[in-house]
Every structure is written in structure tokens, then in C-alpha cells.
Amino acid sequence: MVKIVIIFSDTINDLFLAQHVRDPTRYRIGEHPNVLDLVLTSNEDSISEVLQAPPLGKSDHMVLRFKIPVNLIKDEVVEVRNYFHADYDKFRGFLDGVDWDTELLDKDGLHSHGSFHEILSRGMEQFVPKCKKHLSGNFKRPLWFTKEVDKSIKQKNKYWKQYIKAKRKGHDCASVKWNTFIRVKNYTVNLIKSSKRIFENKITNEVKVNEKSFWRYINSQLNTRSGIPTLGNFEGKLVVDDQDKAESFNSFFSSVFCKENLSNVPNLDKKIEASLSDIEFNVEDIHKLFSNLVLIELKDQIAYSLSLIFTRLFNDQKVPISWKESIYLESNGLLCNEQFGFRQGRSCALQLLDVLESWTTNLHNHDSFDCVYLDYKKAFDSVPHQRLLVKLKGFGITGNLLGWFSNYLSNRTQRRDIDSASHWSNVWQLPFNDTKCKVFHYGRDNPNFLYSMAGNLLHEVKQEKDLGVTFDPSLIFNLHVTDICKRANKKLGMIYRFFKFLNKDGFFKLYKSMVRPTLEYCNTVYNPIRKRDQDEIEKVQQRAARLIPRYRNIPYEQRLRILGLPTMRYRRQRVDIIQVFRIVKGFDRISINTSFEFDIESRTRGHPYKLKFKSSRLNIRRDTFSRRVILL
Numbered sequence: 001m002v003k004i005v006i007i008f009s010d011t012i013n014d015l016f017l018a019q020h021v022r023d024p025t026r027y028r029i030g031e032h033p034n035v036l037d038l039v040l041t042s043n044e045d046s047i048s049e050v051l052q053a054p055p056l057g058k059s060d061h062m063v064l065r066f067k068i069p070v071n072l073i074k075d076e077v078v079e080v081r082n083y084f085h086a087d088y089d090k091f092r093g094f095l096d097g098v099d100w101d102t103e104l105l106d107k108d109g110l111h112s113h114g115s116f117h118e119i120l121s122r123g124m125e126q127f128v129p130k131c132k133k134h135l136s137g138n139f140k141r142p143l144w145f146t147k148e149v150d151k152s153i154k155q156k157n158k159y160w161k162q163y164i165k166a167k168r169k170g171h172d173c174a175s176v177k178w179n180t181f182i183r184v185k186n187y188t189v190n191l192i193k194s195s196k197r198i199f200e201n202k203i204t205n206e207v208k209v210n211e212k213s214f215w216r217y218i219n220s221q222l223n224t225r226s227g228i229p230t231l232g233n234f235e236g237k238l239v240v241d242d243q244d245k246a247e248s249f250n251s252f253f254s255s256v257f258c259k260e261n262l263s264n265v266p267n268l269d270k271k272i273e274a275s276l277s278d279i280e281f282n283v284e285d286i287h288k289l290f291s292n293l294v295l296i297e298l299k300d301q302i303a304y305s306l307s308l309i310f311t312r313l314f315n316d317q318k319v320p321i322s323w324k325e326s327i328y329l330e331s332n333g334l335l336c337n338e339q340f341g342f343r344q345g346r347s348c349a350l351q352l353l354d355v356l357e358s359w360t361t362n363l364h365n366h367d368s369f370d371c372v373y374l375d376y377k378k379a380f381d382s383v384p385h386q387r388l389l390v391k392l393k394g395f396g397i398t399g400n401l402l403g404w405f406s407n408y409l410s411n412r413t414q415r416r417d418i419d420s421a422s423h424w425s426n427v428w429q430l431p432f433n434d435t436k437c438k439v440f441h442y443g444r445d446n447p448n449f450l451y452s453m454a455g456n457l458l459h460e461v462k463q464e465k466d467l468g469v470t471f472d473p474s475l476i477f478n479l480h481v482t483d484i485c486k487r488a489n490k491k492l493g494m495i496y497r498f499f500k501f502l503n504k505d506g507f508f509k510l511y512k513s514m515v516r517p518t519l520e521y522c523n524t525v526y527n528p529i530r531k532r533d534q535d536e537i538e539k540v541q542q543r544a545a546r547l548i549p550r551y552r553n554i555p556y557e558q559r560l561r562i563l564g565l566p567t568m569r570y571r572r573q574r575v576d577i578i579q580v581f582r583i584v585k586g587f588d589r590i591s592i593n594t595s596f597e598f599d600i601e602s603r604t605r606g607h608p609y610k611l612k613f614k615s616s617r618l619n620i621r622r623d624t625f626s627r628r629v630i631l632l
Contacts, residue, residue: 012040013489013543014543014546015042015496016042016489016490016492016493016496016497017040017041017042018040018041018042018043018044019038019039019040020039020040020041020047020050020066021035021037021038021039021050021064022035022050023035023052024062025037025052025061025062025064026060026061026062027060027062028060036061037064039064039066042493042497043222044490046068047066047067047068049066049067050064050065050066051064051065051066052064052065053065077132077133078132078133079130079131079132079133080130080131080133081124081128081129081130081131082128082129082130082131083128083294085129085131086127086128086129086294086297087127088127088297088298090126090127091123091126091127091128091297091298092297092298092300092301094123094126094127095119095123095298095301095302096301098119098305100304100305100308101308103115103119103305104116104305104308104309104312107312108312108316108318109309109312109313109314109315109316109318110313110316110318110320112308112309112312112313113309113313113320114320116302116305116306116309120302128294142220143199143216143217143220144195144196144198144199144200145195146195148191148195149188149191149192149195152184152187152188152191153188155184155188156181156184156185156188159177159180159181159184160181162177162180162181163177163178163180163181193501196500196501197501199217200499200500200501200502200506201501201506203217204499204502204505204506204509204510205509207509207510207513207514208509208512208513211513211514214510214513214514217498218494218498221497221498279314279400279401281306281307281310281311281314282307283303283304283307286303286306286307286310287299287303314400314401315400317400317403317406317407318407344589345587345588345589345590346588346589346590347588348467348468348522349521349522349524349525349579350588350590351467352466352467352469352522352525353524353525353579353590353625354590356475356525356624356625357624357625357626359371359442359475360475360618360620360621360624361621362442362443363442363443363475363618363620363621364616364617364618364621366445367443368441368442368443368444368445368446368447369442369443369446370439370440370441370442370446370449370451371439371440371442372437372438372439372440372451372458373437373438373439373440373464373466374437375436375437389402389405389406392405437453437458437459438458438459438460438461438464439451439458439459439460439461440460440461440462440464440471440473441460441473442473442475448460463479467522468521468522469521469522469525469526470483474620475620476528476529476530476533476620477525477526477527477528477529477533478528478530478533480526481526481528481533481536481537482536484518484519484521484537485519485536485537485539485540487518488515488516488518488519488540489540489543491514491515491518492515492540492543492544492547495510495511495514495515495547496547502547502548503548504548504563507544507547507548507563508563511544515540515544516541516571519537519540519541519568520571520572520575523571523572523575524575524576524579524625525625527572527576527623527625527628529619529620529623534568534569537568538567538568538569540568541565541567541568542556545559545560545563545565546559548563551563576625576628576629577629579625579629580596580611580625580629583596584596584609584611596611596612596626597611597612597614598610598611598612611629611630612630613627613630613631614627
């Protein structure tokens with residue numbers, strides 16, 4: 001019986017099905033509650049909110065209720081520009097006839113921008129045709145659909161109609177028509193398979209540099225569309241209509257927009273002597289910025305005029321209204337040492353390694369500590385502009401460049417220690433969101449102090465995701481392992497269902513680009529301690545290697561040799577070695593003394609980078625990065 005359960009469970013996992021019933025559905029006196037109901041779907045988001053209701057009559061079996069979202073999509077047709085069928089030769093001739101020096105003579109930056117926009121719009125009207133576009137997803141053709149497939153399907157339908165017509169009239173040619181239809185139908189089926197195979201190979205070949213094409217194809221295959229759900233406005237009413245949803249969002253963002261107090265703008269103590277105040281706009285640099293199809297085709301005709309417009313806008317310290325719709329700091333040493341992410345040699349993984357080293361050291365020394373997570377209230381919607389300009393000026397950005405920033409930030413529109421930190425946030429008008437600020441207690445003998453901000457107690461949590469890694473009180477990261485395996489299996493399920501012609505090379509590219517990075521992100525930080533967590537990660541790769549039909553029944557170790565894949569454990573050890581090399585050699589800018597200590601007393605011959613091993617009384621300290629790499 002146990003073997004049957006294991007086989008059934010493995011089958012569900014191999015088919016990447018999601019079970020939505022979590023709680024027992026059958027209760028009997030004297031017996032342990034059981035889950036007797038299965039609600040399996042291929043898409044985890046296709047069912048929401050499975051609820052239990054009382055049994056019917058004298059039954060001991062609970063009634064289940066769940067919601068299946070069904071979107072009624074109405075077809076809407078709009079006219080858009082068809083840039084692929086534009087007459088760019090005539091468009092270029094039209095723009096060559098424009099004397100930009102005369103056209104922009106005696107005009108400031110804003111009026112020059114308006115004249116340029118008007119001339120370009122006239123050219124669009126004349127030389128870029130319009131076409132009708134269906135906004136409904138139900139009317140979109142598959143991405144692999146080609147003109148040859150379209151033509152073959154039409155021929156198949158034509159021969160089918162001819163056969164039906166001949167059969168109804170009893171003509172002797174009905175059998176001939178039938179044979180013709182079968183021949184064209186088989187050709188169409190093979191053509192569709194070939195088209196799908198070519199398209200899937202194209203995606204797998206470019207997935208490493210163009211991940212969007214993969215997700216675009218996946219989303220086009222999904223049967224469910226979540227869209228924007230029903231909203232609740234400030235009055236407590238439900239908002240269903242799209243236009244009303246846009247108005248609700250607009251009202252919300254307007255309500256949280258910062259109303260800055262200009263009477264107490266603080267001064268910035270940190271200033272530098274160097275300054276950045278001027279920018280030169282030349283034709284060559286503008287050429288490099290063109291990526292849009294229209295701009296690339298017309299770059300020789302419009303680059304000069306754009307250089308004139310940008311220069312005038314910059315000198316006038318003005319920004320067109322349409323622009324307002326929704327290396328320098330690094331080189332001058334203006335970023336603090338605590339700033340990680342989007343900096344060379346200071347990745348998010350390094351920040352977490354640095355923090356984890358300190359935390360595990362405290363636990364090793366029998367010290368308890370608390371971690372407080374602070375969250376700015378609508379940080380990206382409520383930046384006080386005058387205070388931002390004060391900081392930019394303090395960082396050496398002055399002159400026309402500072403004035404340009406000031407104009408850009410004005411009149412913007414949109415289309416439809418705890419106490420000391422709190423004081424700082426009030427001075428700079430970047431308030432914390434008290435409801436999202438949290439405290440995490442670490443240590444066996446932690447007294448669990450209460451923390452408050454502005455009179456409100458901070459919420460205590462037992463798990464928190466920090467820079468993509470889920471932390472737990474024991475620092476063994478079992479919750480994080482469960483999360484990444486779930487996300488990796490979900491991606492494998494998409495590959496299994498939507499890539500029907502997957503070969504060995506295609507599997508390699510999709511697995512290495514889309515699945516394995518999910519498992520390996522920050523693995524120097526969360527390196528699993530428990531055997532079952534290591535096995536859970538390995539099972540993801542084991543299941544992935546079975547996606548290729550010809551290798552499905554081969555043992556896992558032999559499968560890895562054939563595919564040339566190392567185990568996930570080997571991959572983690574390899575990353576550890578690379579990371580310690582980068583730290584010791586100075587490629588990653590983190591203090592080596594916080595993590596390692598060189599063994600200067602070693603009397604054996606060798607290199608001067610020998611690291612001293614220190615014993616640890618706790619497993620989490622022994623298995624942390626700075627300890628485990630020395631034992632490799």
C-alpha cells in the first residue's frame with residue numbers, strides 16, 4: 001500500500017499537477033481525519049479559495065466549494081500604426097526636405113520639441129499605414145502560426161467542403177475529393193508540427209539573452225488570465241469596470257503623493273568639490289540611443305534636429321510635459337559601505353553573506369539578537385522632491401543639470417535605531433510604514449523585547465524574505481528550500497506542457513536558463529544543512545532530466561552522465577569555491593577579516609592564502625559559508 005502511495009505521489013509530481021485540498025475532508029469518531037478528495041489542476045492559479053462546508057445529511061464527508069475564475073472576454077478592435085509596412089523611403093525623403101535650422105530658428109526648447117513632434121506626426125499620417133488590432137486574447141493566432149500554415153489550413157477546409165458537397169449530391173468524384181482532403185490534412189498536420197518545432201527551437205536558442213520570449217510564449221498558452229481583480233475603493237464599494245479601476249488607482253496614488261514641508265528642508269553635510277553641471281548632446285551619441293524601428297530607419301534624418309532640441313531644453317532647464325508622465329556616485333565614493341546590489345563587486349548575495357556571518361557568530365557566542373525590517377511608506381510614490389534636490393546638489397550635481405532635474409520633478413502627472421531612524425525619516429519626509437515594519441527574534445534565550453515606532457508595536461514574525469531568501473529562526477533555510485523547489489517545479493511544469501518537441505539541446509538551454517538559476521540564487525547563503533532539503537533540491541533536477549522521453553527510464557546517475565550534468569551538491573560546492581576565491585583575491589569588495597582569517601603560523605610550504613579553520617559548537621555555524629569552504 002505504501003509503495004502504491006509513493007508511485008501515485010511521484011506520478012502527480014512528474015505530471016506537475018497541483019493539489020488544492022490541504023485540510024482533511026472526512027471525520028469519524030475514533031479515527032484520524034483523512035483527506036479523501038483530490039482537486040488537481042495543471043495550473044496552480046486556476047482555482048482559488050477551496051472552502052469546506054458542513055456534510056450533507058448524516059454523511060461524515062465534508063462538502064468542498066471552490067472558485068474557478070472565468071473571464072468573459074469581449075472583442076475590441078482598435079486602429080494602430082503598422083510600422084512594418086511603412087514607406088520609409090518616402091518618409092526619409094519627406095524629412096530630408098525639412099530645414100531644421102530654419103524650422104527651429106528663434107524657438108526655445110519646448111517650442112522646438114513641439115515643432116519636431118508636429119512634423120513627425122505629419123510624416124506618420126502620410127507614410128505609416130494603420131491596421132486593425134484585436135485586443136481580445138481569444139482572437140490572437142498562436143505565436144508559431146505562419147503564412148504557410150494559414151494557407152494550408154484554408155486549403156484543407158476548402159477540400160473538406162468540396163468533399164461534403166460531392167457526397168451530398170452523390171457524385172462519383174466524392175472518393176477522389178476525400179483522398180485529396182486526407183492528403184492535404186496530413187500535410188497540414190505535419191506542417192503545424194514542423195512550425196511548432198521550429199518556433200520552440202528558436203525560443204530555446206535565444207532564451208539566455210531574451211527571457212521575455214519564453215514568458216511571452218508561456219503566457220500565450222495559458223488558459224487562464226488573471227488580469228486586474230475586482231478592487232475596493234475608499235468608500236468600501238467594489239470596482240469592476242476597467243475605467244473605474246483606473247480612476248481608483250489614480251485616486252490612491254494621488255492620496256499618498258508627498259506634500260512636502262518646505263519650511264524645514266535640512267542641509268546635507270556630505271559635499272564634494274567636484275561637480276557635474278553640463279552635458280553635451282551630439283549626433284553620434286544620439287545615434288547609439290535608437291532602438292525603436294521608426295527611429296532606426298529615420299536616424300540620419302532626425303538625429304541632428306534632436307541634438308538641437310535636447311541642447312535647447314537643457315540650456316532652458318525645461319522638460320516637455322509628455323516626458324513627465326509617469327557611474328557618477330560610485331566613482332566619487334558617495335555610496336556607503338552598507339549599500340549592496342546594482343554595484344560591481346557588491347551583490348545581494350554578498351550582503352546576505354556578511355549579515356549571516358555576523359548572526360551565526362552571535363549565536364555561536366550564546367548571544368541573542370533582534371533584526372528589525374523597516375519599510376518606507378509608499379517609497380516610490382512619496383519622494384520629497386526638494387530634499388532630493390538638496391542631496392543631488394550636495395553630491396556635486398549643479399548648474400543646468402540640476403535645473404533640468406528640478407523642472408522634471410515639478411508638476412508631474414500620471415496616466416490614469418528605531419527612534420533615531422523614525423526621527424531621520426520625519427526630517428527627510430520619508431515616513432516608515434508602521435504596519436509593514438517587522439521584528440525577528442534570534443537566539444534560544446532571546447527575551448523577545450517589544451519594539452515600537454511612533455507609538456505602534458512592531459509585528460513579530462517567524463519568517464521573512466530578505467533579498468529573495470526566506471529566513472527562519474533556526475537559520476537552516478528549510479522554508480526557503482521548499483519555496484524555491486516549488487517555483488522551480490512550476491517552471492518545469494510549463495516546459496513539460498508547452499514544449500512538445502524538446503530535444504537534448506533544447507532541454508539544456510531551458511533548464512540552465514530558467515530552472516536551475518531559481519535553485520541556485522544565493523545558494524552560498526542558504527546552503528541546505530538537512531539531508532532531506534538537499535534531496536528535495538536534487539529531485540527537481542532528477543524530475544527535469546526525465547523530460548526527455550528517451551532518457552526517462554534510465555537511472556538518475558546514468559542520466560546525469562549521458563546529459564553531462566553534475567549533481568546540485570557539486571554545483572553548490574563549486575560556487576562556494578569560486579566565491580571564496582573572489583573574496584580573497586579582492587574581486588568582491590567585502591572585508592575579508594569579517595569572514596576569514598589567514599593561517600600565518602602554518603609551517604608547510606604553499607601559497608600565502610591558507611585559511612584558518614575554527615571549530616564551531618553549532619551546526620548552523622559549522623555549515624555557514626566561512627566554515628564549510630575550508631573543509632572542501
